[in-house]
Amino acid sequence: MLIKDDIAFFQAVKARLVKFEGTGSGRSDNELESTIKQIVDQAISSDKVVDIFEAAGIDKPDITGLEVLSDEFLLEVKGMKRQNLALELLKKLLNDEIKTRSKTNIVKSKKLLEMLEGAIQRYQNNLLSTAEIIQELINIAKEIKKADSEGERLGLTNDEVAFYNALEVNDSAVQVLGDEQLKEIAREITDKVRANATIDWTIRESARAKLMVIVKRTLTKWGYPPDKQAKAIETVLKQAEAMADFMTKN
Template identity: 45%
Template sequence: ADNRAAVRQVLSGAIASDGVIDLFQAAGLGGQDVGILSEEFLGQLAGMPQKNLALETLRKLLNDQIKSRERVNIVQSQGFRESLEAVLTRYTNRAITTAQVIEELIGLARTIRDAVHRGEETGLSEDELAFYDALASNESAREVIADDTLRRIAHELADRIKAKATLDWTQRDTVRADMRRTVRRLLAKYGYPPDAQEAATQLVIRQAELMAEGVVS
């Protein structure tokens, strides 16, 4: 009961974009609003005397944040997931202290929070950035295709997939086949490495499916 009250006291003081909100309930239900990772909130967690409680709160909130980011950007969320697991593994193996793991998780929380603004910095929309990351995740593609070209492909992908937003996703096999043709033609048009096209196509289609699910839900 004392732990529950302590979490409530910390979380209820956090600031989100729309003002002070009770984040204890949000944390219990998922805490997927990136506003939950405000600097004030992170500072309160860092200063909690109950370090194990702060660690568990951070772990849960980061898990929720990463899960919610998957629909927005698969590649980005995978990177965040790997970072989280790496830090927690080091802690489990006693390579770092509780205070150190909290510090590293707070750093990851800031990275996740700031990722929302990455599209603004790159000049890409959120959808375009997701497709850009999918295309750029292949090392050989990055070596042979200029960054501006990858951005152009991402822009065209976003436009073409948006144009197919009215497709009936309950007919998943038909939609996938149509989208596969669209993606492969576009990758070939810009000289995307042939040996990397299949993996890129699958990743782009999966991202498009998650985006569509988000719209439907």
């Protein structure tokens, strides 16, 4: 299911609840809301993106011109009368957005997922009201948008940003190197991963071992803290595997 479909799903459900009109399923408004919550819970726990339209029996409306995570769209979601339903739908949208990004940037997507799960946990523990959790999720949506523009801010490609994030750049010991040097390390590692990560390298231990040596030498060359290298190498290799997997499927 495309991310754009999530917008259409929001629109379709909102129209259904506001107008109280049938969708051809013959179900009541409360039944539809219950069905949607169940589908959202299943979608979030699944590794795959669920076709929520088909599961809920809702037709896909025309959504030409709308941008996912736009301020306009998030404001529309926040303004839904059914706040509980808005919450469930927002959870679904953010979960799908993060799943999509996990294919290209494992570090950033992990951080965003932790933010999402943490906010939901606080809500479930009655530390946040429905209105407060919706605002929290909207803030996370804005963090996703901010992450998407990180490459432009840093002057790096998306792949380079992924390896830049893998270098533990927020660690105080690593920050001593300076941002410009960290960006150069990210660029060099990206180039070397591309040159050495073949389509089947993830299943060849020798290829993985070779790349590990290359990454370690690169980090040492640039003066990366020795006591931080093991974790950085592990993360870089995971990111390289994700890159190779993404390349084979696209």
